[in-house]
Amino acid sequence: MMLSLATKSLVVVTRARTTTTASSSPAVTVSRFAIGQSGRRRGRQATRSTPSPANRRSERPEYCEASSSSSSPSIASVSEAGSEMVGDSAHTRAWRYTGKKAGKISDLSLLDDTLASPCKGDVRVAVKAVGLNFADVFTCLGLYSAFPGVGVPGLEFSGVVEEIAGDGAPDRAGQRDAVTETALGAVPRLKVGDRVMGVTRFGAFAEQVVLPAHQVNALPKGWSFEQGAAFLVQGLTALYGLKSLGDVRKGHRVLVHSAAGGVGLFALAICQAVGATPVATVGSDSKVEFLLNRFPSLSKETVIVRDASTFGKQLEEVLAATGGSAFDVVLDAVCGRFFEPAYSLLERGGRHVVFGAADFTPTGDGVCWLSLAWQWIWRPRL
Numbered sequence: 001m002m003l004s005l006a007t008k009s010l011v012v013v014t015r016a017r018t019t020t021t022a023s024s025s026p027a028v029t030v031s032r033f034a035i036g037q038s039g040r041r042r043g044r045q046a047t048r049s050t051p052s053p054a055n056r057r058s059e060r061p062e063y064c065e066a067s068s069s070s071s072s073p074s075i076a077s078v079s080e081a082g083s084e085m086v087g088d089s090a091h092t093r094a095w096r097y098t099g100k101k102a103g104k105i106s107d108l109s110l111l112d113d114t115l116a117s118p119c120k121g122d123v124r125v126a127v128k129a130v131g132l133n134f135a136d137v138f139t140c141l142g143l144y145s146a147f148p149g150v151g152v153p154g155l156e157f158s159g160v161v162e163e164i165a166g167d168g169a170p171d172r173a174g175q176r177d178a179v180t181e182t183a184l185g186a187v188p189r190l191k192v193g194d195r196v197m198g199v200t201r202f203g204a205f206a207e208q209v210v211l212p213a214h215q216v217n218a219l220p221k222g223w224s225f226e227q228g229a230a231f232l233v234q235g236l237t238a239l240y241g242l243k244s245l246g247d248v249r250k251g252h253r254v255l256v257h258s259a260a261g262g263v264g265l266f267a268l269a270i271c272q273a274v275g276a277t278p279v280a281t282v283g284s285d286s287k288v289e290f291l292l293n294r295f296p297s298l299s300k301e302t303v304i305v306r307d308a309s310t311f312g313k314q315l316e317e318v319l320a321a322t323g324g325s326a327f328d329v330v331l332d333a334v335c336g337r338f339f340e341p342a343y344s345l346l347e348r349g350g351r352h353v354v355f356g357a358a359d360f361t362p363t364g365d366g367v368c369w370l371s372l373a374w375q376w377i378w379r380p381r382l
Contacts, residue, residue, distance in 0.1 A: 091115070094152045094206030105140045113152070115208050118165035119172035121183025123190060123213045129229035130204050131156040133262075134333075134356055139202075147202060154204025158197040158219060158228035161190055162208075183212035195219040197228035199236070230262065238266035241331050241353045250275035252328035255315070255342055258358060259303070260287040267331050268295055279318050279327070281306045281334070306334070312341035319345065326350065334358045 094113040118124050138144040139153045147153065166187055171180065190196070190213055198216035203209055219228045241263075242248045248271065256267045259280030271278040272295065280291055281304045288303045301321045304314050319325060326347035332339065333356035343352050 092206060092208040094203075095154075096152050097150045105137075108140060108153070113206060115206075115210060118163055118169060118210050119175075120165055120167060120169040121180050121187060121212055121214075122165045122169070122172070122210050123161055123187075123196075123216060124163035124208060124210045125157070125159040125196060125198065125216065126162050127157045127159040127204065127207055127209055128225040129158050130154050131229045131231075131233055133233050134358070135233075152203045152205050154200070154202060154206070156197070156199050156229055156231075156233045157204040157209060158195070158225040159209075161192055161194045161196055161216075164190055164192060164213070179212060182214045186212075186214035186216075189218075190216070195225070195228075197232055199232045234262035235266050237355060238263045238270055238331075241355055242267055242270050242329065246329040246331065246351045246353050248274055248276050248329050252276040253319075253322070253324050253326070253347075254278045255281070255327045255330040255332075257281050257306075257331060257338065257342075258283070258333040258356075260290055261333065263331075263333060263355070265294070268298075272297060276329075277322065277324075278302070279315075279322070280304065281338075306338060308337040311338050312344070315341055315345050329353065331355070 092113050092115045093110055095108050096111050096113060097107060097109075115124070133155055135144060135155060136153055139147045142149070164187060167184060195218065196216040197219055198209070198211060200209060200211045200215060203211075217232075219225070242254070246254075248254055254267075254271050254276050256264050256271070256278050258264045259268055259278070260282045264280070268278050268280065268291075270276075278298070279302050280298060282288060282291065283306060285305055288300070288305060291298055291303050292300070301318060304318060307314060319327075326345050327342070328347050328350045330342045330346060330350070330352040332342065332352060332354045335354055335357040339352075339354070346352055
């Protein structure tokens with residue numbers, strides 16, 4: 001398997017579960033999924049037979065990819081100015097790429113924009129805060145292929161409902177009936193003036209957003225707009241990665257990369273809730289103390305400051321100290337040089353879930369393509 005910077009995907013690598021004899025050959029299923037603009041999931045699946053593996057490290061993996069995003073806990077506040085309705089559209093303002101392909105954060109400009117009127121099952125929300133996620137950084141650097149290159153970035157927001165389009169509104173062109181029905185089913189739980197948080201496939205970095213009603217939810221009592229704007233992408237990424245894809249269970253040993261980040265903190269909380277044993281990796285000593293204070297169940301033996309040159313040895317030592325021999329689940333936001341040491345210590349039937357590539361990420365305003373090309377040459381292979 002090859003991991004591409006141009007394809008920001010959620011990847012699951014699963015070691016073979018089937019025990020076979022020398023004469024049998026287990027089937028390996030490979031599934032890839034992409035989420036379209038209308039919410040349609042397009043997929044293809046292929047099954048092929050492979051020889052029985054001789055040992056754990058040489059087993060051919062089963063994997064699937066699903067569109068996703070990684071995240072960090074930053075918040076950006078937005079103006080509280082409203083929109084001016086003109087005919088069938090509204091005038092608003094948004095941070096937009098126009099005329100240029102995404103590639104430099106400095107090319108993002110705050111411009112006047114046109115907002116279409118809500119269609120059947122849609123809501124219009126005045127945005128009060130937006131979440132700034134790792135995927136947004138990839139978008140602004142031109143490294144997220146799901147973003148069209150021009151348009152408004154942003155995946156999550158919070159705000160106030162200003163308009164709701166019920167059954168009498170026009171249909172959205174090209175939208176599946178099932179999506180419209182789901183959106184209409186969510187309309188009765190909302191009313192104008194509600195404080196909500198929501199997710200969208202880009203477009204959140206604006207003063208107003210229009211989206212299907214089922215993509216927003218009421219802010220919990222006592223939550224600020226900033227808290228709501230930072231919750232959904234990170235929380236859903238952790239939940240989907242660990243539960244839906246990782247199938248984490250009580251007693252599992254789980255390696256959580258970037259554990260002090262937004263997704264990592266949610267992942268540790270999920271492990272704690274289900275009774276799994278987490279091992280956390282971080283990038284600095286200060287984050288070790290932060291995690292130990294936040295999660296008393298962790299210890300200095302189970303929080304690792306990652307070192308690329310000795311990472312395999314670090315993992316072996318923490319497993320030995322905790323009485324384990326392998327990980328049942330790896331939740332990987334780092335990849336790069338840290339992928340293979342973790343994968344080599346994955347239990348038979350375990351799952352390696354990749355949702356980010358921090359080890360490949362540029363640190364400046366622009367992209368150094370020579371550096372990325374070198375890292376591409378040395379990308380992990382299975």
